Amino acid sequence: xxxxxxxxxxxxxxxxxxxxxxxxxxxxxxxxxxxxxxxxxxxxxxxxxxxxxxxxxxxxxxxxxxxxxxxxxxxxxxxxxxxxxxxxxxxxxxxxxxxxxxxxxxxxxxxxxxxxxxxxxxxxxxxxxxxxxxxxxxxxxxxxxxxxxxxxxxxxxxxxxxxxxxxxxxxxxxxxxxxxxxxxxxxxxxxxxxxxxxxxxxxxxxxxxxxxxxxxxxxxxxxxxxxxxxxxxxxxxxxxxxxxxxxxxxxxxxxxxxxxxxxxxxxxxxxxxxxxxxxxxxxxxxxxxxxxxxxxxxxxxxxxxxxxxxxxxxxxxxxxx
Amino acid sequence: xxxxxxxxxxxxxxxxxxxxxxxxxxxxxxxxxxxxxxxxxxxxxxxxxxxxxxxxxxxxxxxxxxxxxxxxxxxxxxxxxxxxxxxxxxxxxxxxxxxxxxxxxxxxxxxxxxxxxxxxxxxxxxxxxxxxxxxxxxxxxxxxxxxxxxxxxxxxxxxxxxxxxxxxxxxxxxxxxxxxxxxxxxxxxxxxxxxxxxxxxxxxxxxxxxxxxxxxxxxxxxxxxxxxxxxxxxxxxxxxxxxxxxxxxxxxxxxxxxxxxxxxxxxxxxxxxxxxxxxxxxxxxxxxxxxxxxxxxxxxxxxxxxxxxxxxxxxxxxxxx
Numbered sequence: 001x002x003x004x005x006x007x008x009x010x011x012x013x014x015x016x017x018x019x020x021x022x023x024x025x026x027x028x029x030x031x032x033x034x035x036x037x038x039x040x041x042x043x044x045x046x047x048x049x050x051x052x053x054x055x056x057x058x059x060x061x062x063x064x065x066x067x068x069x070x071x072x073x074x075x076x077x078x079x080x081x082x083x084x085x086x087x088x089x090x091x092x093x094x095x096x097x098x099x100x101x102x103x104x105x106x107x108x109x110x111x112x113x114x115x116x117x118x119x120x121x122x123x124x125x126x127x128x129x130x131x132x133x134x135x136x137x138x139x140x141x142x143x144x145x146x147x148x149x150x151x152x153x154x155x156x157x158x159x160x161x162x163x164x165x166x167x168x169x170x171x172x173x174x175x176x177x178x179x180x181x182x183x184x185x186x187x188x189x190x191x192x193x194x195x196x197x198x199x200x201x202x203x204x205x206x207x208x209x210x211x212x213x214x215x216x217x218x219x220x221x222x223x224x225x226x227x228x229x230x231x232x233x234x235x236x237x238x239x240x241x242x243x244x245x246x247x248x249x250x251x252x253x254x255x256x257x258x259x260x261x262x263x264x265x266x267x268x269x270x271x272x273x274x275x276x277x278x279x280x281x282x283x284x285x286x287x288x289x290x291x292x293x294x295x296x297x298x299x300x301x302x303x304x305x306x307x308x309x310x311x312x313x314x315x316x317x318x319x320x321x
Numbered sequence: 322x323x324x325x326x327x328x329x330x331x332x333x334x335x336x337x338x339x340x341x342x343x344x345x346x347x348x349x350x351x352x353x354x355x356x357x358x359x360x361x362x363x364x365x366x367x368x369x370x371x372x373x374x375x376x377x378x379x380x381x382x383x384x385x386x387x388x389x390x391x392x393x394x395x396x397x398x399x400x401x402x403x404x405x406x407x408x409x410x411x412x413x414x415x416x417x418x419x420x421x422x423x424x425x426x427x428x429x430x431x432x433x434x435x436x437x438x439x440x441x442x443x444x445x446x447x448x449x450x451x452x453x454x455x456x457x458x459x460x461x462x463x464x465x466x467x468x469x470x471x472x473x474x475x476x477x478x479x480x481x482x483x484x485x486x487x488x489x490x491x492x493x494x495x496x497x498x499x500x501x502x503x504x505x506x507x508x509x510x511x512x513x514x515x516x517x518x519x520x521x522x523x524x525x526x527x528x529x530x531x532x533x534x535x536x537x538x539x540x541x542x543x544x545x546x547x548x549x550x551x552x553x554x555x556x557x558x559x560x561x562x563x564x565x566x567x568x569x570x571x572x573x574x575x576x577x578x579x580x581x582x583x584x585x586x587x588x589x590x591x592x593x594x595x596x597x598x599x600x601x602x603x604x605x606x607x608x609x610x611x612x613x614x615x616x617x618x619x620x621x622x623x624x625x626x627x628x629x630x631x632x633x634x635x636x637x638x639x640x641x642x
Binding site: 134154158163165168181182251263 | 454472477483499501503506576581582584617619
């Protein structure tokens with residue numbers, strides 16, 4: 001048993017990442033393939049099966065050597081039936097696909113599935129910034145804002161499977177319209193696209209001197225990274241934008257911390273590349289909105305695993321404690 | 322085993338409530354004694370022991386007939402050591418008391434302890450409005466605002482024991498100063514004292530016709546119940562106050578629901594006596610701030626157990642599932 005291995009699979013809209021890990025979470029092999037979303041995404045599961053079988057052959061391993069396969073996936077998961085639907089970036093629409101049944105049959109290895117944001121949270125908790133704590137809140141700032149909440153050592157799903165969808169916490173009831181249909185969601189402000197939206201909004205009423213303003217007026221495409229880079233150089237408008245983004249994020253995360261008192265709140269995703277500059281500002285905003293016990297027992301950290309969080313967290317689904 | 326019983330003890334600043342329950346949560350006997358907080362609260366634990374032993378004698382029962390005693394208490398609990406300190410309404414200050422050790426010794430029955438707001442949450446979940454669901458958020462609107470969060474079937478404590486302290490969620494960063502040291506906590510608005518504070522604040526800038534305004538100008542003492550009663554009669558100022566209170570409560574609870582997606586959010590405590598009038602307004606405010614999955618899978622309800630939530634929840638601590 002002790003030398004058995006885990007397989008973690010991180011299924012995304014562009015690539016599918018794979019890893020073979022020890023029971024202690026060390027990655028021994030990793031590889032990735034492109035996600036083929038043609039033919040209504042019907043090739044995805046066969047591609048996963050072929051890729052696993054091919055690599056096990058290559059490494060001269062067989063299914064008996066594995067405790068299981070953990071799969072992180074976008075979309076809406078039915079845990080009882082092991083099915084997924086509504087993963088629109090995979091072209092998986094309203095007809096459920098059966099990754100658990102099909103991958104088990106195709107590889108001979110037991111399969112467990114979980115939401116992609118949740119596996120990233122589990123990965124950071126297990127081998128990253130989460131230090132294996134029982135109570136961890138993970139927020140990922142990418143194209144959107146996602147998240148995962150681990151409480152008493154378990155990932156939370158909630159009554160409708162939407163626990164941890166921190167991106168739709170309301171920050172400003174009079175704020176920007178969100179794709180979810182309501183106003184002022186954290187995602188409209190603190191995602192990569194949200195940051196650019198805030199920049200355009202603030203630029204339209206800004207009259208001072210700013211390179212960010214000049215770039216926008218010039219019609220250049222700007223990114224969240226541009227905004228943070230300019231803010232680090234004390235660009236006036238960029239600082240206004242970044243301060244608003246960090247205040248909003250700090251307000252939302254402080255209230256989650258006030259309710260759950262996690263050991264760690266971990267920020268990951270592309271926007272988190274802004275690093276300590278981001279964390280210091282968000283931390284200050286959080287502390288302003290937290291009561292004493294939270295300030296002394298909940299800590300804000302940057303994610304540390306990067307792209308590997310998904311495969312590690314997926315593998316953690318089937319590890320034996 | 323199946324005919325063994327549970328004892329639930331709800332320790333409050335004024336009374337200590339006791340109940341003997343079946344394993345199914347039915348109350349078979351209940352009684353209460355006054356809380357004697359003299360002599361630094363040193364008489365409280367001996368009083369609990371005497372009262373339990375006296376009643377077991379009276380009912381011709383012995384310690385072997387009980388699975389255990391569950392105790393709900395205010396203050397800061399050390400679960401590993403079974404001690405409590407900082408329960409200021411009991412005069413338990415910084416020296417830890419040992420209810421687990423002492424009550425076990427004094428009665429011969431195993432003891433488990435839990436925070437008082439958490440036992441009320443567990444009680445409502447088990448035998449009240451919570452329908453034994455795995456994910457329940459309970460908020461109690463009394464002199465203060467407290468709460469308890471049950472996720473995946475477990476009460477959450479968090480890293481510093483402060484999980485579920487919903488009263489200190491920040492609603493308005495520029496709002497009233499709270500006893501906790503920061504501004505705009507839910508407790509400053511939606512507790513019984515908070516509602517009166519909001520009423521006084523709004524009255525000072527109100528110029529229309531209102532009985533509530535007349536009462537305040539007349540120097541009468543008003544209660545949260547007065548404010549709700551007048552609002553139900555369409556008193557203009559009272560409606561302004563109640564609408565602000567319910568908007569604030571709905572905003573805070575919606576964001577907890579957006580993060581945790583519980584099956585039920587349950588409102589209890591004295592203020593919840595305002596009933597359907599309160600729930601309808603809070604529900605409308607929640608729905609405005611919730612995304613679709615939450616609206617369709619999280620339900621707001623009134624607590625149904627009243628004063629018995631504490632003893633039932635305390636007893637649930639030691640029930641065997």
